[in-house]
Amino acid sequence: MSEVTNGISRRSVLKGAAVGGLGLAAGGSLLAGCGSKATGPLAYGARSVDAGPTAQNKALIAAYTAKTKNEVKYNATESNAFQNNLSQYLQGTPDDTFEWMAGYRMQFFAEQGLLADLTDVWGAIGDQYADSYKIASTGLDGKQYFVPKSWYPWGMHFRKSMFKDLGLSADTVTNWDEFLKMLDGMKKKGLVGFAAGDKGGWEAMGTFDILNARINGYQFHVDLLAGREKWTDAKVLDVFTHWAQLIPYMNPNVLDLEWDGAMQLLLQKKAGSMLMGSWFGGNFKEQSQADYDDLSIIPFPEINPEHGRDTVDAPIDGWCVAANGTNNSGGSDFLKFAGDMEGVNATLAAKDANGALIPMTSANNGQDTSTYDAFQKEQMAVMDEAKYITQFLDRDTRPDFAGPVVGPAIQSWFKNPKDVNKIVDSLQAQWDALPPLA
Amino acid sequence: MNSTATGSKKAHRRRAFSRADRTTLSAFVGVPLFFHLLLVWVPAFLTIVLSFTYWSGISISRIKFAGLANYKNIFFDTPAFWEAIQNNIIWLAWFAGIATPLGILLAYQIDRQIRGHKFYETAYYLPVVLSLAVTGIIWNFLLRPDGFVNGLLGRDIDNAISFFGNYHINIYVILTIASWRHIGYIMLLYLAGLKSVDMALREAASLDGATEWQTFKKVIFPAMKPVNVIVIVITIIESLRAFDIVYIIYGSSAGFPILGTLVFQNIAGEGASMKGAAYAVILFVLSIGPIIAYLRTTFKSDVQ
Numbered sequence: 001m002s003e004v005t006n007g008i009s010r011r012s013v014l015k016g017a018a019v020g021g022l023g024l025a026a027g028g029s030l031l032a033g034c035g036s037k038a039t040g041p042l043a044y045g046a047r048s049v050d051a052g053p054t055a056q057n058k059a060l061i062a063a064y065t066a067k068t069k070n071e072v073k074y075n076a077t078e079s080n081a082f083q084n085n086l087s088q089y090l091q092g093t094p095d096d097t098f099e100w101m102a103g104y105r106m107q108f109f110a111e112q113g114l115l116a117d118l119t120d121v122w123g124a125i126g127d128q129y130a131d132s133y134k135i136a137s138t139g140l141d142g143k144q145y146f147v148p149k150s151w152y153p154w155g156m157h158f159r160k161s162m163f164k165d166l167g168l169s170a171d172t173v174t175n176w177d178e179f180l181k182m183l184d185g186m187k188k189k190g191l192v193g194f195a196a197g198d199k200g201g202w203e204a205m206g207t208f209d210i211l212n213a214r215i216n217g218y219q220f221h222v223d224l225l226a227g228r229e230k231w232t233d234a235k236v237l238d239v240f241t242h243w244a245q246l247i248p249y250m251n252p253n254v255l256d257l258e259w260d261g262a263m264q265l266l267l268q269k270k271a272g273s274m275l276m277g278s279w280f281g282g283n284f285k286e287q288s289q290a291d292y293d294d295l296s297i298i299p300f301p302e303i304n305p306e307h308g309r310d311t312v313d314a315p316i317d318g319w320c321v322a323a324n325g326t327n328n329s330g331g332s333d334f335l336k337f338a339g340d341m342e343g344v345n346a347t348l349a350a351k352d353a354n355g356a357l358i359p360m361t362s363a364n365n366g367q368d369t370s371t372y373d374a375f376q377k378e379q380m381a382v383m384d385e386a387k388y389i390t391q392f393l394d395r396d397t398r399p400d401f402a403g404p405v406v407g408p409a410i411q412s413w414f415k416n417p418k419d420v421n422k423i424v425d426s427l428q429a430q431w432d433a434l435p436p437l438a
Numbered sequence: 439m440n441s442t443a444t445g446s447k448k449a450h451r452r453r454a455f456s457r458a459d460r461t462t463l464s465a466f467v468g469v470p471l472f473f474h475l476l477l478v479w480v481p482a483f484l485t486i487v488l489s490f491t492y493w494s495g496i497s498i499s500r501i502k503f504a505g506l507a508n509y510k511n512i513f514f515d516t517p518a519f520w521e522a523i524q525n526n527i528i529w530l531a532w533f534a535g536i537a538t539p540l541g542i543l544l545a546y547q548i549d550r551q552i553r554g555h556k557f558y559e560t561a562y563y564l565p566v567v568l569s570l571a572v573t574g575i576i577w578n579f580l581l582r583p584d585g586f587v588n589g590l591l592g593r594d595i596d597n598a599i600s601f602f603g604n605y606h607i608n609i610y611v612i613l614t615i616a617s618w619r620h621i622g623y624i625m626l627l628y629l630a631g632l633k634s635v636d637m638a639l640r641e642a643a644s645l646d647g648a649t650e651w652q653t654f655k656k657v658i659f660p661a662m663k664p665v666n667v668i669v670i671v672i673t674i675i676e677s678l679r680a681f682d683i684v685y686i687i688y689g690s691s692a693g694f695p696i697l698g699t700l701v702f703q704n705i706a707g708e709g710a711s712m713k714g715a716a717y718a719v720i721l722f723v724l725s726i727g728p729i730i731a732y733l734r735t736t737f738k739s740d741v742q
Binding site: 084086087090091112114192200201251255256257265268399403404407411415422429430432435436 | 496
């Protein structure tokens with residue numbers, strides 16, 4: 001895949017950002033690496049209570065237990081609560097293996113010694129993954145701490161039927177002017193052009209990511225998130241200027257809707273398009289197969305010809321093993337199975353409440369892309385067009401900056417877009433006030 | 439003169455308490471005191487210490503002294519802090535100026551046994567039975583874009599009234615929700631106080647030809663001093679420590695910043711920093727300052 005080289009460049013960028021942490025990171029893996037013997041019962045920590053992921057996890061665990069006779073205790077927590085408690089959870093008595101995200105968010109905990117070294121797991125199943133995934137699973141000390149499960153791209157989602165009614169097609173919405181024309185046409189039809197929600201404080205980060213990458217390029221974006229560029233730069237102001245042009249086409253209650261509220265607008269055909277990660281395909285499928293078949297994704301349009309459509313946010317979800325868990329070797333053994341094509345197939349075989357297969361784009365290169373449905377093939381195309389892969393703003397920068405600083409800043413921008421100068425000033429001031437990394 | 443008075447008091451006390459009494463007393467005072475110190479003041483003290491450090495909450499060996507950096511960051515670089523202060527002040531003003539007086543008025547009317555007073559008493563008291571979290575859940579269900587009220591008005595999520603998202607109105611929406619419970623709480627406290635006011639006082643006032651308002655202002659209100667103190671303290675505390683309703687409705691995002699949610703946002707999750715501890719200390723100082731000052735003046739005048 002095209003991610004390979006760029007993944008490396010991105011990773012080295014992030015390494016540079018946190019180089020101070022390297023010295024202290026070494027102690028992290030002492031507890032791990034007990035070999036590959038499958039031992040005893042283990043506990044699985046899920047960070048979702050939704051029906052789809054639960055069905056997938058249960059199917060995977062059933063297959064693992066059937067094969068190894070190892071009992072797996074299943075503990076599920078709602079994802080926000082799981083994230084809020086993660087530090088305490090990992091320092092207390094965590095489940096042996098738990099669901100988490102790749103990139104900075106994983107490296108942060110690996111550095112603190114809270115994740116077990118999974119180098120031996122990668123030794124066993126590594127050849128089933130593109131290098132980019134290995135890089136995204138690697139801590140700052142060069143060891144792997146993460147096994148990827150699935151990925152999804154962020155892009156413009158729309159309904160094929162509505163596009164047809166509006167006389168649009170994917171290749172008529174390739175640049176900013178065409179995009180604004182599209183939104184204008186939707187508005188004239190009484191539709192919300194650009195469905196948006198930011199009540200959760202993170203949803204709109206995806207819009208910032210893609211606008212910044214399109215206008216200023218991948219390198220500026222990662223440099224900004226790593227603190228090597230300034231938020232007060234005219235380039236950042238330019239992002240907000242473009243963003244402000246979208247506001248007239250958004251639903252007026254952006255701060256009242258979470259991501260699923262925005263999705264409902266598209267599902268109920270009240271909105272013509274939405275920028276979001278493709279993970280919600282499963283929600284459409286739960287509604288009906290027809291709604292799912294109607295769903296489509298294209299890359300966010302080009303703004304600056306210099307950068308084209310060369311970057312995409314494509315977060316990777318997967319698992320880690322908690323160093324403080326009681327059964328590290330059991331956790332590793334489980335992930336060896338989960339990451340292997342055998343486990344992936346068990347996950348892919350999971351069915352939703354209607355008895356339909358739950359769509360998933362696996363990180364494992366053994367998943368036959370010819371079995372992808374139409375929507376998944378479009379996701380693949382979005383990925384293939386991109387030269388550079390980013391994770392997501394809150395996975396690509398310091399956690400004490402993304403959540404408590406950038407989220408509220410974007411929300412206050414929505415409240416008063418004219419305050420943009422004040423907002424970028426305060427973003428930079430708050431970055432400068434962050435404590436030095438460990 | 440003074441010293442002899444205390445001396446005789448002490449002697450009196452010594453005689454009054456037997457050895458068994460003293461053992462019991464020290465157990466009854468000592469055990470709760472121990473737990474109080476352990477569970478309240480030790481964490482409070484540690485929070486104050488932590489607010490002067492950089493720490494992500496993971497492995498204590500990584501803690502670093504930060505001096506006043508967290509406070510400097512909050513006061514000079516964090517606009518959300520001033521938004522939160524503003525919201526907390528409006529909250530306090532609303533409670534002190536509207537919700538608490540309404541609760542007192544209700545208590546007074548119910549105490550006068552107006553028609554249907556039993557019904558009003560129950561109706562206004564009912565929300566107090568619910569925890570703040572449940573209150574938040576109920577009102578969120580009613581007022582969110584796909585909630586009951588918007589449904590009743592026939593509005594879909596794309597043109598729903600933005601009760602929580604529109605920052606021109608959302609503070610008043612939140613305050614109405616909070617008052618829904620606060621009014622009943624104050625009413626109950628005040629009602630209990632009113633019941634204990636000597637009927638003879640009222641009769642004397644009405645014999646002297648005092649109007650209803652004069653009776654309340656000049657006779658009943660002063661006679662209720664202990665309850666008034668409690669009501670004032672509760673109003674201040676409830677306004678400053680507000681958290682539950684806002685957290686239920688907005689989560690840990692900054693959709694509606696108040697001090698309570700800022701503490702949580704900066705201390706929970708991956709973004710944990712001791713800025714959260716600094717927020718907690720600020721909140722602590724703000725709450726305890728006016729309360730200590732108020733109680734001191736009140737009790738001083740009592741002693742006199």
